[in-house]
Amino acid sequence: MTALGPDEVRRLCGDIADWKIVNIVAKDPTIEELEVALAWAAGESDVMGKERHSLSGKTAELYDILVADEEWDEEQGTTL
Numbered sequence: 001m002t003a004l005g006p007d008e009v010r011r012l013c014g015d016i017a018d019w020k021i022v023n024i025v026a027k028d029p030t031i032e033e034l035e036v037a038l039a040w041a042a043g044e045s046d047v048m049g050k051e052r053h054s055l056s057g058k059t060a061e062l063y064d065i066l067v068a069d070e071e072w073d074e075e076q077g078t079t080l
Contacts, residue, residue, distance in 0.1 A: 037062035
């Protein structure tokens with residue numbers, strides 16, 4: 001399987017910060033791992049239904065990257 005490059009990450013993630021793209025590419029995720037992290041970041045974790053489980057490993061790391069500045073903004077009391 002080929003690694004996801006910056007263009008593929010941007011296509012899947014939409015308009016996200018360049019530093020996030022760099023960090024995501026560095027994790028060398030599969031499309032499936034990134035799609036799961038994106039679903040969780042969008043609050044769609046219920047798409048997994050009864051088979052849902054907590055994030056772990058690379059998928060959890062990708063999720064952390066995707067929501068990193070959102071968490072900081074909430075702590076600071078600001079909105080995007």
